[in-house]
Every structure is written in structure tokens, then in C-alpha cells.
Amino acid sequence: MIPVSMSSLRRLTGPGVGAALALAMGGCALLSTPDPVQLYRFGPLDGGYVGERSMETVQVSLRRIEFPDSVSGQRILAVTGNEAAYLAGARWVADAEQLYAQSLEMAFSSDRSGVRLIGGRELTRADAGLDVDITTFETRYATPGAAPTVVISARARLLAMPARTVVSEQVFSVSQPASDNRVGAIVSAYDAATQDLNEQIVAWVEANAARAASAD
Secondary structure, three states, X not given: OOOOOHHHHHOOOOOHHHHHHHHHHHHXXXXXXXXXXXXXXXXXXXXXXXXXXXXXXXXXXXOOOEOXXXXXXXXXXXXXXXXXXXXXXXXXXXXXXXXXXXXXXHHOOOOOOOEEEEOOOOOOOOOEEEEEEEEEEEEEEOOOOOOOEEEEEEEEEEEEOOOOEEEEEEEEEEEEEOOOOOHHHHHHHHHHHHHHHHHHHHHHHHHHHHHHHHOO
């Protein structure tokens, strides 16, 4: 806000005083009004499987998922060649790493899964550990204004407990084209891409969890 001096206002006469004051106050109102922001989310909305699991289920603890600084938080990164910016007027409803962790936990909640994922708040003893680092989480434009592609990459490590020695390590990458260059279409691409990535991670963990649980 630009400061307004009362002494300078006194030197004005007639209708100019009211006009000057209205202009100054109007400027304050414009500067203090934030741009409108629409909130979005990705990941499943329901609570997944509810019921008793088999005693033979392998218990796998999930470490806190790490995101690059450029995409942690609520902003949505867009990249065109060597240029990067954040989508204007759009934010995730919560931090991206929180939304993704919830979606991954939900992916393991199927009644057919032989793995039970243990969140950070649980004190249950784990048979194995899972580290997931998201290395890419961005909206890529081949050319400005074209429909972009959502690209998500992750590095996952399955660990033997309690020594936390690496039993298996895998790099995953998913590319999901958006149907249009609109925020709604881009968010839908993020939803599909995270689902695809999670299905790959679940299949890989289920194939290696028993080996990790039995390793010294």
C-alpha cells in the first residue's frame, strides 16, 4: 500500500479530495485481495477394504515419502523445455506428498493383497520396510499451449528389518497424457498416473515381500 499523508490531502480543495482518497483506498483494496485459487486432489475417495486379513500377510512399514523441493507442498509444477512455472490459480487440497502417501496406502488395502502396509503412526512390528522417493512429479509441455503429459517417477527400496539392508530396488516411471490443456484434464492425468504407479509398486512389493521378511 502507498502511504497517504494527511497534510497533502489538506492542500487539496473541492471534489479532488474525495477522488484522491477514494483512489488511494481503492488501491489498498486491490493490493490486499488475493487471486482466486481452485483446490484439487488426486487418489481414491473411498476407504478401501475393511475386514480381517490373513495371518500370513507380510507386514511392511512405509517410511515417510520424499518429494523434490520443487513439487513438495500444494503447487503444481509445469515444465516446457528448460522453463518451469507453477499452474496459476490451482493448488492441491493438501501437500502433494500427503495426498500421494494416502493413495499408496489405499493401493495396498485390497483384500487380495498379501501385504499389509504399516503407516508411520502405527507401532506394529514390521516384517520388512519400504522406502519410496518420488523423483519426478510434473506437468510437461512439448510445446506451449499443447495438451501436456503428466510424468511421475519414483525409486523404491524394499528393506530387511531391523537391519534395513536393501533386498530389492526398483525405479518406476509413468507418463500420462492429459486430454486437454485445462487444469481439470491435467488433474485427471495426475489421478490416472498415480494409480498406474501405485499398481506397479504394489505388484513389485508383493513379489518380493516374503524374501525381504525372511532375510537376515
